[in-house]
Amino acid sequence: AQSVTQPDIHITVSEGASLELRCNYSYGATPYLFWYVQSPGQGLQLLLKYFSGDTLVQGIKGFEAEFKRSQSSFNLRKPSVHWSDAAEYFCAVGAYNTDKLIFGTGTRLQVFP
Amino acid sequence: NAGVTQTPKFRVLKTGQSMTLLCAQDMNHEYMYWYRQDPGMGLRLIHYSVGEGTTAKGEVPDGYNVSRLKKQNFLLGLESAAPSQTSVYFCASSYLAEGLNNEQFFGPGTRLTVL
Numbered sequence: 469a470q471s472v473t474q475p476d477i478h479i480t481v482s483e484g485a486s487l488e489l490r491c492n493y494s495y496g497a498t499p500y501l502f503w504y505v506q507s508p509g510q511g512l513q514l515l516l517k518y519f520s521g522d523t524l525v526q527g528i529k530g531f532e533a534e535f536k537r538s539q540s541s542f543n544l545r546k547p548s549v550h551w552s553d554a555a556e557y558f559c560a561v562g563a564y565n566t567d568k569l570i571f572g573t574g575t576r577l578q579v580f581p
Numbered sequence: 582n583a584g585v586t587q588t589p590k591f592r593v594l595k596t597g598q599s600m601t602l603l604c605a606q607d608m609n610h611e612y613m614y615w616y617r618q619d620p621g622m623g624l625r626l627i628h629y630s631v632g633e634g635t636t637a638k639g640e641v642p643d644g645y646n647v648s649r650l651k652k653q654n655f656l657l658g659l660e661s662a663a664p665s666q667t668s669v670y671f672c673a674s675s676y677l678a679e680g681l682n683n684e685q686f687f688g689p690g691t692r693l694t695v696l
Contacts (some may be wrong), residue, residue, distance in 0.1 A: 477621070502684070511585075511671060511687035512624075558623060559674055567612050567675070568639070571684060573623040 470495045472561050474572035480515030481549050482580050489544040489575050491533075493494045501542040502560040502569065503533055518542065529553070540554065583607055585688035587672050593694045594662045602657040602691050604672030609645040613655035614639075615647060617668040624671065630655055631671065662695045671694070 471494045473565040493499055500519050516527025523535040533544045542559060556576045558567055560569040588603045602612065611632050616624040618638075626639030630649040642687050644666060652676045655674075659666060671687040 504687075509690075511689045512673075513687070514684055514687075517684060568614075568626060568629065571624040573621060 470499075470561055470570045472559050472570050472572035474557075474559055474575050476575045477543045477573070478576045478578065479581060480578045483551050484548050487544075487546045487549045487576070487577070489557050489559075491542045491544065491572060492540050493542065493559075493561045494540065495561055500562040501533075501535060502562070503527065503531070503542070503544050504558045504560060504571075505529075506556045506558065506574075508555070515544070516555075524525070549577075551576060551577055551581060583602045583674055585674055585686050587670075587688040587691050589691060591692050595660075595696050596610070596663060598640045598662050598692075599658070599660050600662065601659075602670055602672075602693075604657070604674075604688060605653055606672075606686070607653060607676060608676070608686065608688070610674035611652075613649065614673040614675075614686075615645070615657045616654065616671045616673065617641065617658070617666075618671060618690075619668050622663040627655075627657065627670075662693075664695045667693060668693045669688065 471490045479529050502517045503515040506512045515531050518525045518535045525533050537565045555575045559572040562569045590593045596637040613678045614629040615627040620645040625641045636647045637650040648656045669690050671690050673686045
């Protein structure tokens with residue numbers, strides 16, 4: 469069965485520091501992978517997605533993610549975090565030609581000045 | 582272009598009461614979804630629809646019903662609310678594109694409390 473694991477429930481970083489949020493997936497076929505961000509009291513906004521091709525994907529707000537098939541991972545990175553990046557981040561996996569996504573449990577990011 | 586909108590934004594119910602949450606999208610999307618979000622559990626799919634007049638069960642459908650009478654609207658009903666249904670409810674929609682798993686667009690959420 470498909471599943472997504474985000475091992476880190478809560479991460480705290482200082483503003484200007486680099487960030488990596490982990491995401492591991494379990495899926496038998498080629499996955500379609502997504503990262504969403506949820507600011508407090510808001511809905512989810514797509515940061516980036518991977519369908520095929522280049523395994524390093526660029527997204528909005530300076531985020532990037534790298535698909536590593538051998539590690540079943542799709543980690544989200546940002547070289548320098550801003551206070552406005554404080555939010556909850558969700559990784560999600562889907563499959564070719566299907567209509568559902570499986571979401572991870574989320575990682576809450578706190579940014580200190 | 583409003584995207585995905587949800588009504589109401591907040592609601593407090595007593596146990597046993599009923600209510601309907603409305604989701605509307607103006608992007609002409611085929612697919613629509615209802616999720617619930619609970620602390621530490623991420624988003625769980627309640628019901629979804631792949632087109633007007635069709636609905637299907639998701640991961641946690643018990644206690645909920647849905648209807649998709651118009652392409653742009655997807656209603657979520659609670660016939661007899663229970664405290665376990667206290668949650669934040671999100672609606673999402675996505676377009677139909679052959680061969681792709683489609684990006685979902687989310688509404689702002691409805692915070693429901695059942696006393």
